[in-house]
Amino acid sequence: SAVISQKPSRDICQRGTSLTIQCQVDSQVTMMFWYRQQPGQSLTLIATANQGSEATYESGFVIDKFPISRPNLTFSTLTVSNMSPEDSSIYLCSVEDSTEAFFGQGTRLTVV
Amino acid sequence: EDQVTQSPEALRLQEGESSSLNCSYTVSGLRGLFWYRQDPGKGPEFLFTLYSAGEEKEKERLKATLTKKESFLHITAPKPEDSATYLCAVQSLLFSGGYNKLIFGAGTRLAVHP
Numbered sequence: 001s002a003v004i005s006q007k008p009s010r011d012i013c014q015r016g017t018s019l020t021i022q023c024q025v026d027s028q029v030t031m032m033f034w035y036r037q038q039p040g041q042s043l044t045l046i047a048t049a050n051q052g053s054e055a056t057y058e059s060g061f062v063i064d065k066f067p068i069s070r071p072n073l074t075f076s077t078l079t080v081s082n083m084s085p086e087d088s089s090i091y092l093c094s095v096e097d098s099t100e101a102f103f104g105q106g107t108r109l110t111v112v
Numbered sequence: 113e114d115q116v117t118q119s120p121e122a123l124r125l126q127e128g129e130s131s132s133l134n135c136s137y138t139v140s141g142l143r144g145l146f147w148y149r150q151d152p153g154k155g156p157e158f159l160f161t162l163y164s165a166g167e168e169k170e171k172e173r174l175k176a177t178l179t180k181k182e183s184f185l186h187i188t189a190p191k192p193e194d195s196a197t198y199l200c201a202v203q204s205l206l207f208s209g210g211y212n213k214l215i216f217g218a219g220t221r222l223a224v225h226p
């Protein structure tokens with residue numbers, strides 16, 4: 001199993017600003033995943049992050065809006081840039097083993 | 113296109129009133145189907161993985177079953193502490209970009225009242 005610490009747990013931000021979310025895992029993992037969960041909707045994969053390489057983004061998500069860093073095998077950050085109210089969501093960090101996915105507690109972002 | 117649909121969106125039960133949640137899916141080759149529980153303000157918590165039609169798994173008051181087109185999460189004699197959102201996800205056999213993608217349903221919000 002894996003324990004994931006994510007911070008901040010919540011934040012209220014002004015439109016046009018940026019927020020960086022941190023994700024720390026208690027073990028070394030090859031891939032880390034970032035999801036968005038909009039109110040009443042399913043989890044949507046934003047991108048996958050491998051250590052030492054650029055993140056791979058899903059359709060509809062771009063690096064300029066959601067830059068990701070992966071400096072080592074236990075840590076990653078997701079930045080939500082130039083925020084608008086439409087970015088208000090829960091952002092989740094995840095890692096997987098052979099049988100299941102593990103999630104952080106999420107970051108609840110409200111953009112005003 | 114791979115897709116997961118959960119029903120109902122919300123379910124209200126009395127304590128002890130058994131029921132089932134449904135997860136219908138279409139996927140180009142199923143690697144696994146996952147059930148998660150999500151409490152408010154928290155990330156999803158793993159419950160079960162099912163790999164093939166006919167498979168069943170149980171944990172306390174929960175039992176998950178799988179067919180070729182859907183999965184059910186049966187809740188027997190629920191208690192108020194079972195109140196949560198239950199998420200279903202499928203993982204495709206398609207290996208792209210170094211991983212097998214997880215596709216989530218929107219979840220069923222369960223409320224169990226004493």
